[in-house]
Structure formats: C-alpha cells, structure tokens
Amino acid sequence: xxxxxxxxxxxxxxxxxxxxxxxxxxxxxxxxxxxxxxxxxxxxxxxxxxxxxxxxxxxxxxxxxxxxxxxxxxxxxxxxxxxxxxxxxxxxxxxxxxxxxxxxxxxxxxxxxxxxxxxxxxxxxxxxxxxxxxxxxxxxxxxxxxxxxxxxxxxxxxxxxxxxxxxxxxxxxxxxxxxxxxxxxxxxxxxxxxxxxxxxxxxxxxxxxxxxxxxxxxxxxxxxxxxxxxxxxxxxxxxxxxxxxxxxxxxxxxxxxxxxxxxxxxxxxxxxxxxxxxxxxxxxxxxxxxxxxxxxxxxxxxxxxxxxxxxxxxxxxxxxxxxxxxxxxxxxxxxxxxxxxxxxxxxxxxxxxxxxxxxxxxxxxxxxxxxxxxxxxxxxxxxxxxxxxxxxxxxxxxxxxxxxxxxxxxxxxxxxxxxxxxxxxxxxxxxxxxxxxxxxxxxxxxxxxxxxxxxxxxxxxxxxxxxxxxxxxxxxxxxxxxxxxxxxxxxxxxxxxxxxxxxxxxxxxxxxxxx
Amino acid sequence: xxxxxxxxxxxxxxxxxxxxxxxxxxxxxxxxxxxxxxxxxxxxxxxxxxxxxxxxxxxxxxxxxxxxxxxxxxxxxxxxxxxxxxxxxxxxxxxxxxxxxxxxxxxxxxxxxxxxxxxxxxxxxxxxxxxxxxxxxxxxxxxxxxxxxxxxxxxxxxxxxxxxxxxxxxxxxxxxxxxxxxxxxxxxxxxxxxxxxxxxxxxxxxxxxxxxxxxxxxxxxxxxxxxxxxxxxxxxxxxxxxxxxxxxxxxxxxxxxxxxxxxxxxxxxxxxxxxxxxxxxxxxxxxxxxxxxxxxxxxxxxxxxxxxxxxxxxxxxxxxxxxxxxxxxxxxxxxxxxxxxxxxxxxxxxxxxxxxxxxxxxxxxxxxxxxxxxxxxxxxxxxxxxxxxxxxxxxxxxxxxxxxxxxxxxxxxxxxxxxxxxxxxxxxxxxxxxxxxxxxxxxxxxxxxxxxxxxxxxxxxxxxxxxxxxxxxx
Numbered sequence: 001x002x003x004x005x006x007x008x009x010x011x012x013x014x015x016x017x018x019x020x021x022x023x024x025x026x027x028x029x030x031x032x033x034x035x036x037x038x039x040x041x042x043x044x045x046x047x048x049x050x051x052x053x054x055x056x057x058x059x060x061x062x063x064x065x066x067x068x069x070x071x072x073x074x075x076x077x078x079x080x081x082x083x084x085x086x087x088x089x090x091x092x093x094x095x096x097x098x099x100x101x102x103x104x105x106x107x108x109x110x111x112x113x114x115x116x117x118x119x120x121x122x123x124x125x126x127x128x129x130x131x132x133x134x135x136x137x138x139x140x141x142x143x144x145x146x147x148x149x150x151x152x153x154x155x156x157x158x159x160x161x162x163x164x165x166x167x168x169x170x171x172x173x174x175x176x177x178x179x180x181x182x183x184x185x186x187x188x189x190x191x192x193x194x195x196x197x198x199x200x201x202x203x204x205x206x207x208x209x210x211x212x213x214x215x216x217x218x219x220x221x222x223x224x225x226x227x228x229x230x231x232x233x234x235x236x237x238x239x240x241x242x243x244x245x246x247x248x249x250x251x252x253x254x255x256x257x258x259x260x261x262x263x264x265x266x267x268x269x270x271x272x273x274x275x276x277x278x279x280x281x282x283x284x285x286x287x288x289x290x291x292x293x294x295x296x297x298x299x300x301x302x303x304x305x306x307x308x309x310x311x312x313x314x315x316x317x318x319x320x321x322x323x324x325x326x327x328x329x330x331x332x333x334x335x336x337x338x339x340x341x342x343x344x345x346x347x348x349x350x351x352x353x354x355x356x357x358x359x360x361x362x363x364x365x366x367x368x369x370x371x372x373x374x375x376x377x378x379x380x381x382x383x384x385x386x387x388x389x390x391x392x393x394x395x396x397x398x399x400x401x402x403x404x405x406x407x408x409x410x411x412x413x414x415x416x417x418x419x420x421x422x423x424x425x426x427x428x429x430x431x432x433x434x435x436x437x438x439x440x441x442x443x444x445x446x447x448x449x450x451x452x453x454x455x456x457x458x459x460x461x462x463x464x465x466x467x468x469x470x471x472x473x474x475x476x477x478x479x480x481x482x483x484x485x486x487x488x489x490x491x492x493x494x495x496x497x498x499x500x501x502x503x504x505x506x507x508x509x510x511x512x513x514x515x
Numbered sequence: 516x517x518x519x520x521x522x523x524x525x526x527x528x529x530x531x532x533x534x535x536x537x538x539x540x541x542x543x544x545x546x547x548x549x550x551x552x553x554x555x556x557x558x559x560x561x562x563x564x565x566x567x568x569x570x571x572x573x574x575x576x577x578x579x580x581x582x583x584x585x586x587x588x589x590x591x592x593x594x595x596x597x598x599x600x601x602x603x604x605x606x607x608x609x610x611x612x613x614x615x616x617x618x619x620x621x622x623x624x625x626x627x628x629x630x631x632x633x634x635x636x637x638x639x640x641x642x643x644x645x646x647x648x649x650x651x652x653x654x655x656x657x658x659x660x661x662x663x664x665x666x667x668x669x670x671x672x673x674x675x676x677x678x679x680x681x682x683x684x685x686x687x688x689x690x691x692x693x694x695x696x697x698x699x700x701x702x703x704x705x706x707x708x709x710x711x712x713x714x715x716x717x718x719x720x721x722x723x724x725x726x727x728x729x730x731x732x733x734x735x736x737x738x739x740x741x742x743x744x745x746x747x748x749x750x751x752x753x754x755x756x757x758x759x760x761x762x763x764x765x766x767x768x769x770x771x772x773x774x775x776x777x778x779x780x781x782x783x784x785x786x787x788x789x790x791x792x793x794x795x796x797x798x799x800x801x802x803x804x805x806x807x808x809x810x811x812x813x814x815x816x817x818x819x820x821x822x823x824x825x826x827x828x829x830x831x832x833x834x835x836x837x838x839x840x841x842x843x844x845x846x847x848x849x850x851x852x853x854x855x856x857x858x859x860x861x862x863x864x865x866x867x868x869x870x871x872x873x874x875x876x877x878x879x880x881x882x883x884x885x886x887x888x889x890x891x892x893x894x895x896x897x898x899x900x901x902x903x904x905x906x907x908x909x910x911x912x913x914x915x916x917x918x919x920x921x922x923x924x925x926x927x928x929x930x931x932x933x934x935x936x937x938x939x940x941x942x943x944x945x946x947x948x949x950x951x952x953x954x955x956x957x958x959x960x961x962x963x964x965x966x967x968x969x970x971x972x973x974x975x976x977x978x979x980x981x982x983x984x985x986x987x988x989x
Contacts, residue, residue, distance in 0.1 A: 030957075053691040061852055109544070113543060114524045125520065130524045135554070136547070136556070139548075139930070140524045149522075154526075154529065190521075410528075
C-alpha cells in the first residue's frame with residue numbers, strides 16, 4: 001500500500017492511497033465514492049480502480065496519484081484541514097463492505113392489466129370480470145377476448161359502438177361477452193357480480209337483464225326448493241349468462257345472446273334454456289325466435305314488452321314445461337286493512353328490469369306512467385327530476401344516476417332520499433320498492449331500507465310494497481331481510497309482478513273511494 | 516362449461532365475492548390510465564386491425580437475425596457527403612442543440628477538415644450554410660449519445676440475410692473524453708483519426724476475411740446469459756466479438772499493409788473498451804425493429820431516441836412520425852466530482868436496445884450493474900418483470916436465467932404504457948451539459964410520459980380513418 005497525505009491548499013488536505021489486490025466493480029466504487037463524499041469533513045472523494053480513465057478523472061480533480069496499475073484501487077480523499085483522515089477512511093471501508101438484503105424478495109408485483117393477469121393464470125379456463133369505470137372497460141375486456149377468454153363486463157356507461165365492436169370480435173372467435181352493464185352471471189354455480197346463490201339444477205338462463213335474471217333465479221330456486229322437499233330434483237339453474245341490456249337492441253342484434261345459446265345448447269347438463277330480456281327490438285326478437293327453433297335444447301322465451309308475459313309468468317311456464325305446478329309465491333306482512341293514501345303510484349327501483357316489468361303492468365291498469373327509463377320517449381321525466389305530478393317510476397340503477405356513484409344495490413342514499421320525498425307528497429298513494437340480495441350486494445340492505453320505510457310511514461300510513469329478490473342461500477339471509485322489512489311495516493313479495501299487482505289493487509281501492 | 520378461474524379487474528368486492536365461493540381469483544391492480552386517454556384507448560383497442568397488426572410486427576421483429584457483413588466509411592455506405600452530419604434522436608437544429616450534441620458536431624467538423632479549430636465550427640453551424648443535420652434513424656443508422664456521424668467515420672454494416680436490409684453504426688471510441696459525449700479536444704480528434712486510419716480498415720479486413728459472418732443476434736443471446744444487458748454492460752459481447760474477428764485480423768494484416776503493432780493496438784483498444792460491442796448491439800436492435808415498421812394498426816414502438824433536448828418515439832402504425840417531449844435528466848451515479856447539475860438531459864439512440872427488449876428491460880440478467888440502476892438484485896428482477904406489463908411479447912432467443920429463462924419483454928405497446936402509466940426503463944450514460952466536457956456519469960432514465968398519449972392519439976386518428984375507409988359504420 002502506498003499512502004500520501006499532502007496539504008496542497010491552505011484549508012484542504014489531500015489523502016491518496018493505493019490498495020493493491022483490492023477490487024470492486026466500477027459501479028460499486030461509484031457508490032462508495034458517493035457515500036464517502038457525504039461524510040463530514042470530506043470535500044471530495046474518488047475511490048476507483050486505477051484505470052487510465054479514472055487516473056485522468058483523478059488528475060482533473062487535482063489529485064497527485066503515484067504510479068499504479070489497473071489492478072490497484074485508488075482511494076483519493078480531499079478533506080477539510082481539520083478533518084479526521086482516519087474517520088474518512090473508516091467511511092471508505094464501511095462503504096466497501098458489501099451489504100446484502102437478508103432475504104431475496106422474489107414476490108411478483110400484481111398484474112396491472114387484465115391481459116397480464118390472464119397470462120399469469122396460465123392455460124385453461126378463465127373468465128374475466130371487469131368492473132372498472134365504463135370509459136376504461138372496453139380496453140380491459142378486449143384483453144380477455146384477445147387471449148381467448150370469456151369476459152363479463154359489469155361496468156355501465158360503455159358506448160354502444162364499443163359494445164358492438166367487442167361482441168363482433170368475440171363472435172368471430174367463439175368467445176362470450178357478458179355485458180356491458182351485466183350485473184349478474186352464474187357459471188356452473190359460481191356467481192359473478194350481483195349473483196344469487198342457487199341450488200344447481202338443469203336450467204340454463206340467458207339474460208339481457210340483470211335483475212330480470214335475479215328474479216328468475218329467485219323464483220326458480222324457491223320452486224326448486226319446494227319440489228325438492230317433495231323428492232323432485234333438477235329444478236334449479238346451472239348457468240345464467242347475462243348478455244347486457246342492449247344485446248337484443250337493433251344495433252347489437254343479439255350477438256352475445258346467440259353465443260350464449262350455442263354454449264347452453266352444447267352443454268349436456270342443460271335440459272331447458274330460458275331467455276329473459278328487457279323489451280327487444282322486434283326484428284331481433286323475430287330472428288331470435290328462428291334461431292332458438294333450430295336448437296336441440298328447448299328454449300322458453302321471456303321477452304318483456306307490452307302484451308307479453310311478466311317474469312313470474314315466465315317462471316311458471318318454465319315449471320310447466322318441466323311438468324311441475326307453480327308453488328304459491330310467498331307474501332309476508334300483508335295487511336288486509338291497508339289503503340292507498342293518495343291517487344299516485346311511486347315506484348322506486350334499484351333493478352332496471354324490475355322497474356320495466358312493473359311499469360308494463362302499471363300501464364295496463366293506470367295508463368301512461370312517467371319514468372327516467374320510459375316505455376316511450378314522451379313519458380320521460382324531465383332531466384334531473386325524479387318525481388312528477390303523475391305516476392312515477394324511477395330506476396336508480398340507470399346509467400345517468402350511477403355516473404361517479406356506486407350502484408344503488410351498494411349505495412342506497414339516493415333512493416332513500418326519494419322515499420322520503422315521495423312520503424312528503426300528499427298525492428302519493430302507494431310506494432312500490434324492490435330489494436335485491438345476493439353476492440356483491442350490501443351485506444344487510446334491509447337495515448338501510450327499513451328505517452326509510454318506517455320514516456315514510458311515520459309521515460302518513462302509506463302502504464309500502466316491496467319485491468324482495470333473493471334466495472335462502474344468499475349471504476344476507478332471505479328470511480332475516482324479509483322480517484326486518486315486515487317489521488318496518490312493508491308488505492313483502494318474492495314475485496315482483498305480484499308486488500306490483502298488489503300495489504295497483506291498493507291504488508284502485510283509493511280511486512274507488514275518491515269517486 | 517366448467518368452474519373457471521376468475522380474473523377480476525375493478526371493484527374488490529366482486530373479487531371477494533368470488534373468493535368467498537372458494538374459486539381461484541387473480542386480481543388486477545388496475546389504476547386509471549394516463550389522463551385523457553380513455554377514448555383513444557377504446558378506439559385503438561377495438562381497431563379490428565390491431566391484434567393481427569401487432570402479431571405481424573412482433574413476428575417480423577423476432578424473425579430478424581443480424582449478421583455483421585462489413586465495415587466501411589459513412590461516405591461509402593450511407594452516401595454521406597461533406598457538410599452532412601448525422602445525429603442521435605429526433606430531428607433538431609443547431610439553435611436547440613444541447614451542449615454535448617454541439618460539442619460532437621464541432622469535433623466532427625474539425626475531423627472532416629471543415630474548420631481547423633473546433634471552436635470555429637460554432638459560426639459554421641450558426642450560419643447553416645454548407646452544413647446540414649439529419650437523424651441517424653433517417654438513414655438506417657443509430658448513434659450512441661450525440662450519435663454524430665461524418666463522412667469519414669467508419670461504420671459497422673449489419674444485414675438481415677432474409678431480406679438484405681441493412682443497418683449501420685459508428686465504431687465505439689471508449690469512455691471518458693470522447694466525441695459522442697461531446698468532447699472534442701486534440702486527444703479526441705487524434706483517437707478518431709487513428710480509428711479512421713487503422714481501426715476501421717483493420718476491422719474491415721477482419722470482417723471481410725472472416726469466413727462465417729458474425730451472428731450478432733446470436734452473440735446477444737449468449738451475452739445475456741453471461742451477465743450483459745447489452746446497453747450499459749457489453750463485456751462478454753466485446754470479448755466474443757474479438758474471438759470471432761481476431762484470427763482474420765491477424766491473417767489479413769500483412770496483406771493490408773498493417774504492422775503487427777497495429778494489430779496489437781486494435782486488440783488492446785477493443786479489449787480495453789467494455790462498451791465496444793454496444794455499437795453492434797444497437798444496429799442489431801434497429802435491424803430487428805425496422806422489420807416491424809409500417810404495419811397499419813400496430814401499436815408497437817419501433818424506436819426510442821434522444822437528441823439531448825427532445826425524447827422521441829416512432830410507432831409501427833404511424834410511419835416515420837416522431838412523437839417528442841423534453842428529454843429527462845438521468846438519475847444515477849457520477850464520475851469524479853460531477854453532480855446532477857453537470858449532466859445534460861438524456862441523449863442518444865442507444866435506447867433502441869430497450870425498444871428491442873434488452874438494456875433496462877433485461878436488467879434482471881445483469882447483476883453486476885444493477886446497483887447503478889436501482890440498488891439491488893430484487894429491484895433488477897422487478898424492473899424486468901415490470902416491463903412485461905407494457906410489452907407485446909417475450910423474446911424466445913433472449914432469455915433471463917434467473918427468471919427461469921423467461922424471454923425478455925419485447926415490443927413496447929403504446930396502449931399498455933398509457934393504460935398502466937409504466938414507462939420504459941432505460942439504462943444510460945450521462946453526458947456533461949457543456950460542450951467539450953464528455954461523460955459525467957451513468958444511470959437510469961425514462962421517456963417523458965406525454966409522448967405516449969401523443970402517439971396514442973395519432974394511432975386513434977388513423978384507426979378512425981381506417982374505419983371510414985373500410986366503410987364500416989357503428
């Protein structure tokens with residue numbers, strides 16, 4: 001080792017030493033130099049192998065370096081005149097001592113895109129469930145389709161053109177797009193999104209309607225339970241494939257419905273297929289009827305619309321096709337003395353299809369009704385208005401009301417406010433509500449709805465009729481939810497059609513009295 | 516249909532609900548895309564050409580094998596004439612040129628005899644008469660750091676045997692005070708003249724005298740297994756090149772009128788310069804990426820390059836258009852008593868290595884330099900893994916032993932960068948901000964984020980145009 005310490009400036013001391021046989025790579029030495037530079041009293045530090053380049057750098061810094069070979073390590077320090085050389089060298093030695101993490105962290109960061117996640121799941125069946133904001137949903141969904149997987153797009157607010165593009169691409173590859181705005185799917189008994197837990201059976205559902213699907217799941221589960229108690233199995237849903245509320249529109253043309261039907265037709269464990277939809281485009285409905293005729297598996301069509309069957313009637317037709325009578329659909333909390341407190345019906349829904357179904361039934365009895373999802377454009381509520389001086393139906397799950405807000409099955413605030421407004425309006429005769437259970441929904445939704453019902457009835461004894469859609473296997477527990485609503489003064493139905501008819505009966509009684 | 520694995524992207528409660536049913540769930544760590552990109556991302560995602568276009572671009576890129584076929588002056592192989600200067604990065608004029616680029620241009624002017632003193636070249640470039648600047652990329656070439664190429668400089672010539680396409684790069688000068696870092700003193704010019712008089716001609720004789728053209732892509736494969744990431748570390752590659760060229764260099768020296776001392780000088784120069792192979796890695800990467808150019812609908816980045824002022828990218832689906840933003844200053848370690856204030860913003864065409872899936876993208880394979888660019892071996896593994904989030908493919912030839920021989924992440928996808936906000940990781944050298952200083956350090960840098968949304972917008976506009984032309988209506 002060769003060491004020189006020179007006082008070359010008035011207030012600085014240079015210390016240069018060569019360390020033969022010492023070696024560290026250049027990167028380490030750059031780090032060492034930086035660490036030593038941070039030591040108190042050190043003005044400049046360069047620890048480097050004595051290569052030509054480094055010697056030049058040292059020379060440029062003003063260090064006098066003795067003759068050295070590239071295999072020598074040079075430690076060059078410039079210190080304040082009163083600094084401790086030993087302390088600075090200690091800093092060099094410390095910095096040169098390798099420090100290693102005690103454990104090798106090999107944890108992989110989570111995937112950042114759906115495509116990346118699907119690559120990591122490896123070969124084999126996987127389905128993607130996309131629930132990011134609608135503006136970003138298409139991109140994630142395309143990832144799944146590109147890698148040959150099915151996708152369920154829970155997100156709403158996906159532009160129609162993007163839905164068409166997604167489904168056109170999917171049908172060219174035999175992939176299934178469930179959605180967009182698909183709230184519910186059950187694949188081989190596994191629920192995705194807002195899905196009810198059901199006992200498996202041999203029925204396959206295709207649903208262009210989330211809550212319509214859930215209503216059928218709930219009714220068929222109830223019927224199946226009833227039949228199982230009598231020793232008959234197989235009445236239950238194996239798959240429920242949501243295709244999105246626009247799938248049977250003219251623009252989309254049933255692209256996903258067709259793929260879903262193909263899948264269910266090919267499944268040997270499915271004996272009967274049921275299609276349920278919001279009102280479809282007439283030409284699409286016609287084409288669908290032709291397509292279903294060509295399938296080997298029988299298909300029951302439940303397409304909502306004026307003059308068409310309600311969902312409960314569809315469930316009854318399904319049971320009939322399987323050779324069973326429909327059970328009595330349960331009703332709790334019925335009060336024979338109940339009477340409407342005003343002339344108008346206020347339907348406040350979280351389920352779009354349930355709202356549609358009720359409006360169709362109400363229109364038959366009451367004439368035109370206003371809504372944010374109107375049966376015809378002239379019946380639309382004014383923008384921003386959720387109540388009018390006529391019968392009013394509001395779907396709180398509609399895209400316009402969920403922008404930047406969680407779905408009302410998760411956040412009931414908006415509807416609860418509206419229940420209070422409806423109760424304060426003396427013309428309100430009956431309040432008609434729905435409450436939907438299942439995976440993804442609030443863990444105890446009745447605890448949020450029941451106080452709102454109680455408060456409304458405290459204003460005036462308005463009849464409140466609720467369709468409670470769920471099964472006894474749902475995480476929330478059907479009976480506990482029902483009991484809470486009944487205790488708040490509501491009349492609770494499993495069938496939305498039956499709840500709606502009850503509300504209409506109550507209203508007709510009021511009108512009878514009024515006249 | 517059977518019970519699937521479920522990948523969830525979005526609300527955690529749905530993932531929880533699925534997990535609650537005892538089904539395997541893989542959760543995506545989704546975050547909003549770069550601001551304002553949603554609509555363009557959807558347009559490009561649903562472009563019916565995209566999937567096939569990207570497959571085409573990737574396969575074309577991966578199909579290229581670069582062979583070293585010649586070494587010759589730029590005047591011969593690029594048709595470069597006196598007064599014509601190539602430089603790294605997207606197009607730039609003297610007025611906006613950074614210190615190191617100016618320094619290299621001044622040195623280049625002196626080397627060509629346009630001025631006696633490099634300082635006199637300032638007036639020449641300010642006048643703009645009889646001189647012109649052009650990106651290396653526009654002439655099928657790549658230049659490290661300032662990337663200045665003048666007619667008399669000798670160039671590596673690489674060829675894709677299948678198509679006959681060629682790419683070019685100058686010879687590496689070593690480290691420290693060198694032209695590409697903006698230094699232009701006598702020592703720099705003397706070295707460059709020696710490279711023109713001895714190194715270039717001897718390498719030409721060696722390359723022409725080597726029976727089997729050196730497979731540069733193959734050397735890259737091997738060096739990645741040997742701890743080089745082929746951007747900041749090229750030690751193994753340099754030695755393998757010497758192994759291939761030395762015999763013919765020795766046998767051809769005599770015929771070419773060289774002294775044995777010239778051969779010794781060349782061997783010493785090359786062997787003592789761990790970065791020598793970088794100038795072969797770069798054109799090999801460009802040769803591969805050029806094969807992926809001009810595929811309509813493809814979102815693959817085919818070039819990333821910096822001129823010391825601007826950082827630019829080119830994308831397969833948008834032709835020769837550059838998308839640029841201000842070059843960043845690298846973070847890293849500094850030579851001597853240089854510090855961050857001394858460093859020039861990012862410069863050089865060498866990010867072509869990252870564009871092709873090595874360099875920063877192959878950090879995991881180069882434990883010897885990980886501390887320069889991130890601190891620890893786990894960080895290096897994480898860097899390479901992170902790059903898989905923004906790339907279209909894995910290179911089956913270029914594999915990383917420590918990652919179970921997974922292929923390096925290859926083919927940067929503009930849409931994935933915009934979706935994830937993850938920027939390409941680039942390993943780089945740092946030039947001094949002042950002309951004439953040379954290298955001040957090395958470290959790591961990323962492109963400016965805004966150039967990816969710019970490129971995406973151009974891709975989206977072309978997608979929309981293609982829709983109209985195809986007569987599709989939605």
